[in-house]
Amino acid sequence: MSFLEIKNLRKKIGNVEILKGIDIDLEKGGFLVLVGPSGCGKSTLLNAIAGLLPPSSGDIVIDGQIVTDLHPSKRDIAMVFQSYALYPNMTVEENIAFALEMRGVDKASRETAVKQVAKTLQIEHLLKRRPSQLSGGQRQRVAMGRALVRQPRVFLFDEPLSNLDAKLRVEVRAEIKALHQNTHATIVYVTHDQIEAMTLATKIVVLKEGMVQQVGTPAEIYNRPANLFVADFMGSPAMNMLKGRVSDAGGQQGIVLFGNETTKVAMPPSVTADLADGKDVILGLRPEAITDAGLADPQARSIARIEAEVTMIEPTGSDTFVTGRLDGASFTARTRSDVLVELGQKFPFSFNLDKAVVFDPQTTSRID
Incomplete structure (x- = not known):
């Protein structure tokens, strides 16, 4: 049974239709990657799932609950941005614990949760540092930890590796894959990098001009592309x-x-x-x-x-x-x-x- 369902989702801004009838489903614990060129609508779709951008029509269903009109705070999701969005005046420990504190979780439970997440992400030695004292890769791991500690129903990643250099991208990509394997979290991940899509996903959605071109496993997308666009876009060098x-x-x-x-x-x-x-x-x-x-x-x-x-x-x-x-x-x-x-x-x-x-x-x- 599908855990996340996108049903005939459309988004129009002015006279321009950004999303043109998107239909996607994802099983619980799946890793869905939205991939496509700039302007194809993948970030718009992610923001619609997050509740940051209301769709013009269609439905979003999470674990059987229609959340299309729910406020973002009521959807039980966590988002990891490419800009990290860490609080500079807080330590790593305080950044990770902040969401729990806002929910009224007691201090002892917060500390236990933070230590567990820090151990998973191997950032225990960084807990007392501030963001300015961290490398780009360390900041991204803290941003992931802040999302992970909440144990949301769905994780949303918006091009989280785009600000990292090539070597660090490979390292953090491996950490995200290990995180998924260890936690079995349900993840929706946006990228324009088809290598990220191929290595991370259990299911890939290829978008072009607001329309789904193909949905499938990495092997299906790579070996049996549905059309010339998918064949040319996925793979380096191209087909x-x-x-x-x-x-x-x-x-x-x-x-x-x-x-x-x-x-x-x-x-x-x-x-x-x-x-x-x-x-x-x-x-x-x-x-x-x-x-x-x-x-x-x-x-x-x-x-x-x-x-x-x-x-x-x-x-x-x-x-x-x-x-x-x-x-x-x-x-x-x-x-x-x-x-x-x-x-x-x-x-x-x-x-x-x-x-x-x-x-x-x-x-x-x-x-x-």
Whole structure:
């Protein structure tokens, strides 16, 4: 049964509709990540859940209770902002305990709760310090502790890592994931960073211009994107989008790539639709599905070998990204770190068609 339900939620500001009929549900203990480009409506949706921004229509339900018109203080939620919003004149201990004090919790119970949360977040040694004496990562942990100590029904995170440097983002991201695993809290998390979405979520909602593009697990979103927008937005480097055309020539249905009749690959096993001969399609392949021969999956049912000119080589340490170009079209491949490849050479790439998805260029939707 769903613990958090968003039902046909709409928000209009002036003549502009920001949210256009959002439907989402989340189980108790789930980690929902709202992801999308700037201006897609994810923060507006989070603020609506929090009660900071009343929706124009639709309902928000938490644990069976309709909270759409409830004051934020009555919803039993806790919000963690990207700005931390700590009280500078209070110690860490006082900041964490403040919400409990406002609720009238006695001092002994407050102290016990604060110590427990501090131990969970490994900030026991910071309790007597003030925010000005803390690093950015420590301040974020205190902000998390202040929310955690209340034991709310739902935690809301509004881009909590955006103010941190790259190394600290990775560390705090791991702490948030561990926090979820240890507490089984129900979390809604907003980010524009698709790596955060993939690593943290049990369920991802991809938004674009106030509309849900796809809802699914990280694996579903990554491997079976619903449309071209999701395919391009989720993943770094982005999914390769190769223009193709269905061909039944030779008695076997396949896809002609790069406008070259000699470059015909088998139809991906995931596509069961009987596509008309000559239909234009877009073949989507993640960079890791295009490799050198030594890295190709020996268990794959369908591997296409295609030679293309190497136009860029990007070593990353653990592997190397190689850009290939054939008949004016480019693609990015992920190869072994020690692969022998040179700029300008004709290199044999292995295309794992088991991992391919096919899109309709007119509707932009995935073809199953």
